[in-house]
Amino acid sequence: MQEYQLEEYPGLNLYIALNKIREEQDSSLQFDFVCRAGICGSCAMVINGRPGLACKTLVSTLPKTITLNPLPVFKLVGDLSVDTGTWFREMAQRAGSWIHTDKEFDPEAVEERMSNEQALEIYELERCIECGCCVASCGTANMREDFMGAAGLNRIARFMIDPRDQRDGSDYFEVVGSDDGAFGCMGLMACDDICPKDLPLQSQLARVRRAMAKAAFAPKKKVAF
């Protein structure tokens, strides 16, 4: 653990503080940032024990001594920098994070309509910035490598709402009907409390769980090998 001293001034946030340290005290310090505005999700780290975004955290809200750690679960790049990209890409692949449909895409046709409520709900869940805070704060994700995390289950919920996606309960069951998905979650709700974008993770986890419980009792599809 390295220690640095820094003079605080009004409006100082952790992101600026880290940059100052890198400029003035230790040019080798590794940490990530892009947007500085809580949009890109790259500056997530463990701040006094809690995952959060450095650029969204004012130093004035923290005690005098601040301890920073890299996010757990993800692969460590160095110091405070972790590789969330690989994890999220794998998650997206497993979740089948695209609209599954057998309809031909016709660039000339008018777009299909969906209800305003559906559109708004999807928009709400799409606000996830893939910062990884929910995954890092999750007891299950910390214990079990293959757990999809709240971000993954939220992604599934997003496609469940989408009327253009033709997957049904049993298709989703293939993806999240196991201990790596909906039934791995123990309902500790750290994800819900910690998500810096305040996504409604509790209700989305519940949505996926209910759908998966239903699918577990639906008649089986015949699969031939």
Place this chain on the structure above:
Amino acid sequence: MIEQWKLLKNPRLAARFDLIGMVTGLLLVFFMFGHAMMLATIVFGAETMDGLSMWLEDLYLAQAGAVGIVFVVLIHFVTAGRKLPLRVNEQKMIWRLTRRLSHLDTWLWLVQVVTGMLILLFVAVHLYFVLTTFPIEAVKSSTRVASNFGYFYAPMIIVIWLHLGIGLYRIFVKWTPFNRKILKVFKWLLILGFIADSLLVLKTFWAIGLQYVN
């Protein structure tokens, strides 16, 4: 990559286990509500409670109930216990996370694990004494409590209602979109209310028992 668990005969087992864990948990919650209410009849005097327990025993409900509940407890233990961190590095990870996170719900899960284990012990001892001194009679129970067994039942009461309250809260959190702030208030009301109620009942037993012990 083919995820081979999907080729198993029954990939629905995880879901089934999860549901069974919940259903048995709920059954035990209802059982405990009933149990607490029946014990509370002691407040109206030993005769009232004896009347009730005799009626239950004549119908063999008490005997069948005891066997049934042991069964449900075991199933609940197995299905809910699947989530326990069994490997040392899992335990280390969850312990480090919990300590750092200062997040009450995550702490409460550890409370759930510990109380769950303790309940197994408590229930075994409790059942041993109840079943070896069958039938259930108020005087017998009170003398048991007053002959220092109360010190066994007081922590048992606290542990059971904690486990029950936290578990019930987590069922609601996991399956419903209800507002968690409200659920939390209900959780603590339920836990504290039932602990207070049960301790009062225990005190009544103790007082009655003391008359006989001396």
